[in-house]
Amino acid sequence: MRLSIFWRLVLTYLVIIGVMTAVNLYALLQIRALAGLNAEVGSHHHPEIDSAKRLLTSFYVQIQSEKKYLAVPAATFLEHFDEESKEFQQILDGLLTRNAPEPETRLLKEVERFQQLHLALFHAQSAAPAGHQAEPNVDYDERRNALAGRISSTLRQYIGLHESRIAVGVDESRASSVQAESVTRALIFVALVFGLGLAAVASYNILRPLRRLQAVIQQMGQGNFHASMDGQAPRELRELGDTVKWMGTKLQQLDEIKSEFLAHVSHELRTPMASIQEGTHLLLDEIPGPLTQDQRTTLRIMSDSSRRLMYLISTILDLSKMEAGMMEYRFAPTDLKRIADVSVNKIQLLADAKHVQLLIDAPVERYWVRADSARIEQVLDNLLSNALKYSPEGSVVRLHMSPSRDAGLLFVGVMDAGPGIPTEEVPHIFERFYQGRSKTRQASVGSGLGLALAKKVVEAHGGRIWVESEPGKGTTVRFILCLTRPRELA
Numbered sequence: 001m002r003l004s005i006f007w008r009l010v011l012t013y014l015v016i017i018g019v020m021t022a023v024n025l026y027a028l029l030q031i032r033a034l035a036g037l038n039a040e041v042g043s044h045h046h047p048e049i050d051s052a053k054r055l056l057t058s059f060y061v062q063i064q065s066e067k068k069y070l071a072v073p074a075a076t077f078l079e080h081f082d083e084e085s086k087e088f089q090q091i092l093d094g095l096l097t098r099n100a101p102e103p104e105t106r107l108l109k110e111v112e113r114f115q116q117l118h119l120a121l122f123h124a125q126s127a128a129p130a131g132h133q134a135e136p137n138v139d140y141d142e143r144r145n146a147l148a149g150r151i152s153s154t155l156r157q158y159i160g161l162h163e164s165r166i167a168v169g170v171d172e173s174r175a176s177s178v179q180a181e182s183v184t185r186a187l188i189f190v191a192l193v194f195g196l197g198l199a200a201v202a203s204y205n206i207l208r209p210l211r212r213l214q215a216v217i218q219q220m221g222q223g224n225f226h227a228s229m230d231g232q233a234p235r236e237l238r239e240l241g242d243t244v245k246w247m248g249t250k251l252q253q254l255d256e257i258k259s260e261f262l263a264h265v266s267h268e269l270r271t272p273m274a275s276i277q278e279g280t281h282l283l284l285d286e287i288p289g290p291l292t293q294d295q296r297t298t299l300r301i302m303s304d305s306s307r308r309l310m311y312l313i314s315t316i317l318d319l320s321k322m323e324a325g326m327m328e329y330r331f332a333p334t335d336l337k338r339i340a341d342v343s344v345n346k347i348q349l350l351a352d353a354k355h356v357q358l359l360i361d362a363p364v365e366r367y368w369v370r371a372d373s374a375r376i377e378q379v380l381d382n383l384l385s386n387a388l389k390y391s392p393e394g395s396v397v398r399l400h401m402s403p404s405r406d407a408g409l410l411f412v413g414v415m416d417a418g419p420g421i422p423t424e425e426v427p428h429i430f431e432r433f434y435q436g437r438s439k440t441r442q443a444s445v446g447s448g449l450g451l452a453l454a455k456k457v458v459e460a461h462g463g464r465i466w467v468e469s470e471p472g473k474g475t476t477v478r479f480i481l482c483l484t485r486p487r488e489l490a
Helices: 005-071 075-097 102-126 138-221 235-284 293-324 336-346 348-353 373-390 423-428 450-460
Strands: 332-335 357-361 368-371 396-404 409-415 464-469 475-484
Touching (some): 005 075, 005 138, 075 102, 235 293, 336 348, 336 357, 336 368, 336 373, 368 475, 373 475, 450 464, 450 475
Parallel strands (some): 357 396
Antiparallel strands (some): 396 409, 464 475
C-alpha cells in the first residue's frame, strides 16, 4: 500500500529525530563517563593525598616535640607529643577504614607498623633514668631517624601511587574525550547525511509526481486533453491526478463542441459570403449600371471586407480539419524557391504602397522539399503578410533560405524590422486567436489564426517552426523542412 504524503513526512521526521536522539544519547553517556572520572579524582585521590600529607606534617611535629622533651623533659612537650601521635593515629585509622586497593592498604599498614616502632622506641628512651636522658644516645638517634625515613618514604610512595593514578585517570579522560569528540563528530556527520538523504528521498517521491502532474497540466494547456499522469504516486496526488484527468475530459468535450460549432458556422457562412462577394464584383463592373465615385469606394471597401472574411472562414475550416485529422495533404517534390516567388508577388503591391522592400535571400541552386505546395504557400503567405503588417515604412522584409545537405534539411526564415514580441508572449504566439498585447499604429488587428495554421502545416510536413524576437529589434519566424530529390515520388 502506498503511503500518503502525511505519513511519508511523519516517518521521515521520526527517523531523523531517532537518529539525532541516538547521537545525543551517545554524547550524554560520554559526558557521564568523563564526569565519573572527574568525580573519582576529586572524591577519592585528592582526599587521600591530603590525608597522607597531613600524616607527614603530624609526624614531623612529633619529631620536634620528641627532641624538645628529650632535651628538656618538661610535661608540656610530652603532652604535645602525645597529642600529635594520637592525631597521627586518627588520620591513619581513617585511611585504613576506607575500602582502598591492596597496594595502598599495604603501604598504610607499613606506616602504622613503623609508627608503633617509633612510639615504642620513644617510650623506652623516655623511661630511662633521668641522668641517662641528657646524655647523647647515638644509637637512639640513628634508629629514630631510620624509622622517620621509612615512614616518610612510605607515605611519599602512597602519595606517588595516588598521583600516578590521577595522571592515568587524566590521560584516560583526555583520550576518552578525544575519542568521544571524534565519534560524536562522525555520528553528527552521518546523521546529517542520513537526514538529508531521507529528506531528499521524501521530497523526490513527492516532487516527482508533482512534476508529472505539472507536465500533464501543461500538455492540456497546449491542447492535449488526453494526457494523464502515469506511474506511482501518493494517494493525495493520485486523487488530484484523477481530478485533472476528469477536467481534461471536460475540456476535450468543450473543445470538440467549439470546433464543431466553428466548422458548422464557417461552412454555413461560406455560401452567403460568396454571393455577397460576387454581387459586389458585378456592381464594381457596372453590370447593373454606372456608379458614382463614392459608390465605387464603398463597394471596394465591401469587397475587401468580404474577401478578408472569406479568408478567415477558410482558415477556421482548415484548422478544424487539421485538428480533427481530416486534412488531406498532397505531398510531392516541390521547388520552394518557386513558391516563395509566388508568395512575394502576391504582396508586392502592398509592400510598394507601404514603401517596404521585399528581399529573397536564397542560393542560386534550387532545393526541393517533399511538401504540399498549396499548404506551404499558405504558410509563406501568412508569414510574409505578418512581417509586412508589422514593418514600418522604409524597412526591409527578408525571406531567407539556407540548406543543410548533411542534415537533409532546408531552413527558412522570414525577418522583419517591426517592434518585436515581448519575451512573455513568445510561448503563446502559435496559439489560436492569440494576438498579443502590443500593437503598432500601422498594423491592423488580425484574427490570430495565421501562425496557428502555419504551425499545424509545418508539423504535418515533419518540420518544426519557432519564433526568435527581441522587443525593438524585429521578429524572425523560422521553420525547417526535409530536403528531397526532384524526381522522388510522393
